[in-house]
Amino acid sequence: MAKGIPTREEDYAQWYIELVKQADLAENSDVRGCMVIKPYGYSIWEKMQQALDKMFKDTGHVNAYFPLFVPKSMFEAEEKNAEGFAKECAIVTHYRLKNDPDNKGKLIVDPNAKLEEELVVRPTSEAIIWNTYKKWIQSYRDLPILINQWANVVRWEMRTRLFLRTAEFLWQEGHTAHATKEEAIAETEQMLDVYAAFAEEFMALPVIKGRKSENERFPGALDTYCIEAMMQDGKALQAGTSHFLGQNFANAFDVKFTSKEGKLEYVWGTSWGVSTRLIGALIMAHSDDDGLILPPKLAPIHVVIVPIFKTEEEFNRISDKANEIAKALRKQGYSVKYDNRDTQKPGFKFAEWELKGVPVRIAIGPRDLENGTVEVARRDTKSKQVIALAELEQSIPALLDDIQQNIYNRALTFRTNNTTAVNTYEEFKKVLAEKGGFVSAHWDGTPETEQKIKEETKATIRCIPLDAKEEEGKCIYSGQPSKRRVLFAQAY
RNA sequence: CGGGGUGUAGCGCAGUCCGGUAGCGCACCUGGUUUGGGACCAGGGGGUCCCAGGUUCGAAUCCUGGUACCCCGACCA
Known part of the structure; x- marks a missing residue:
């Protein structure tokens, strides 16, 4: 069991929080409800972004960026959407601070700098985007618009939890505009399939594709599709949503186009998103009492090499070998870390890399040098085997594939049993x-x-x-x- | 928004009831011995005790006010 982390059995919620912190993924900042995503956690997000972004591009989407601020009048245009998010919005009311005359060195909000109209910090971007689409769309020739945005949004949640629910979070939001209802529904379903494929292939996370009931529907949507995943405590986690917006936003923002037949019609819309919450899902679905278990396809480090040595001479010989192995594996496209710190003992390193969920660990000691072998340990099952150096380039890819598959199977079996x-x-x-x-x-x-x-x-x-x-x-x-x-x- | 808790060294905490030189563990630094599953010994550095005011010869400790964050619920991706 990892130091300072309760087991899942003892306290699942606390296990999760401690794991996030100890594995160096994120920490609470001094800003209420907002987390600092640390480099190791952020690199997982980058891996997710890369994979998703490619899938979006492969399905014809392009990236763009829209403002963080949404004027209140614009925000309230689509009533249901506005009402749904109203109680969790951060609002900008002023644009300037000034020195506090009563308190040297302190600042106060300048009452003379009150905005004519308040700005809502986007909790989601439909409003600003449809307001923009109005200017871009006149004819059926302008459609479809297939745009994705990587952004941060703010939802003033009452209670927050690292990755699962934070006041500010990172996500992507796709916003598409179409000439026909059928095309918009097809897009909604296509993106749901993209999300499901991403969850299953990359996150090794089996998901159920479905529709939301009326109660759970996205405010402003006619239909909300989702993927639902099961965490190890049996609770469900919504891992992604794809909304068929009908003509609601086109109506609200008066977005019309002239059809082939010369008729003026309202545009059909979709929106879809996944967030840094997926990192939470990843942790809660796979990890164990020793720490993270990351699927190889999203692990920032695939293989860590730990040297075992007594003398400097030994260390040098082992390092030569380790660098050779690292080079060969990198050539195959893997991310390899050679942990050559002489300040920590091997046992410490083993525990640390297990905590961080590196899928494969290679240990090399004098014994291995002599025999032309290495010790290969897999994180998911914690089993070890001695492998001949010559076989490494074949066995590591196979092993990583096997780990990816195994943790998927494990999660699927768990879900089936529950x-x-x-x-x-x-x-x-x-x-x-x-x-x-x-x-x-x-x-x-x-x-x-x-x-x-x-x-x-x-x-x-x-x-x-x-x-x-x-x-x-x-x-x-x-x-x-x-x-x-x-x-x-x-x-x- | 309701309930609970906590702010003391980088981290985790004790000390607060009962006012009197600010402590422990981990981490850090130095030296040595170690290294195939979280090393050990010795020495060392590090503090506006959340903020403001009050009581007192004297406040981490008592009083008043404030503030921040965390946890549990309801709400939500």
Whole structure:
């Protein structure tokens, strides 16, 4: 067990917080609710960005940047959206400070510098972007617009948790405009698929694709699609959303185009996003009581090499070998760290790199030099084997692939074992209380029923799975007829 | 927004009840011995005790006010 970190069994929430700090991913800043993302944590975000950005580009999107500030009148144009975010907005009301006449060396807000109109610090960018799209779109020839933005947003959350919910967070938000409803829906679904593929292939995180119920829908959207993942405590985490906005924002911002047929029509829209919250998901889905377990495809360091030596002469010989190995692996495209610090002992380094979730560790000592071998340890299973130097260039890629696959399988098995289908409300409550996880059940489709169930069990409808098969059933709460099962869970 | 907690060395904390030279562990620095799973010994450096005011000969400690952050809930990506 890692020093200073409770086990998941003892205190899952605390385990998570401590792990984030001890693994050097992030820390709380002195600004309420805002975190400092440290280099190691940020490099995971960079890996995510690289992979996602490529997927966005491959599906025809381009990047752009829109202002951080949104004038209040612009923000409130789409009423539902504005109302949905109103209670968590930071507002800029002044543009200047001045010396405090009563308190030397201190500053006060200059009352003469009050803004004519308040600026909302964006909690999301639909308003400013649709306000801009209005100027860009006249004809069907201007469509579609397929733009993504990498940005920070601010949501003044009551309670924050590192990565999972912070007052300011980093994300990407795609905002697209289309000539037809069908095309916009296809885009919404395409991006959901992109997110699901990213989660599964890169994060090794199995997800359920589905639609949100009315209660959980994005304010201003006609339909919200999402991917839902299960954490190791059985709680659900929304890992990405893709919204079909219909013509709501086009209406609000008067964005019209002339169709091929010469008719004036409102533009159809979508928006979709994932955030640094994914780092939280990554941690909570895979890691163990010894620290992080990172999927090789997102690990900032794939392989760490730890030398074991007594004398300087030994150290030099081992370093030669280690550098040789590092060079060869780098040539294959891997990120390799040779931990040549002579200030820490091997045991310390082993524990530290395990804490940081480096997928593969290679140890080289005098024994190995003699035998032409190295010791290779994998982080996911903590197993070790001695491998001949000559085989290393073949076995490391295979090992990394295997780790990626193994942690995916592990997460999938966990989810499968913690997903329960129930047919009565009694069973439903029992499963939630005793086992947790996802509960698949029939629901009558009304917000009232969902609300009641939430009040009584804290579980919400995470999604209506896209692949839910049609079956006749009765709502576990109201007994009304239902055509398919939906997924309930307690959520982050 | 409700409840709870905490601000003392870089980090984690004790000391506060009962006022009297500011301490412990880790980390850091120096030297030595160590190095195949979180080393050991010796020596050393480091503090506006969250802020402001008050009581007192004397305040980390008592009183008043403020402030910041954290944790648990409700709300939310």
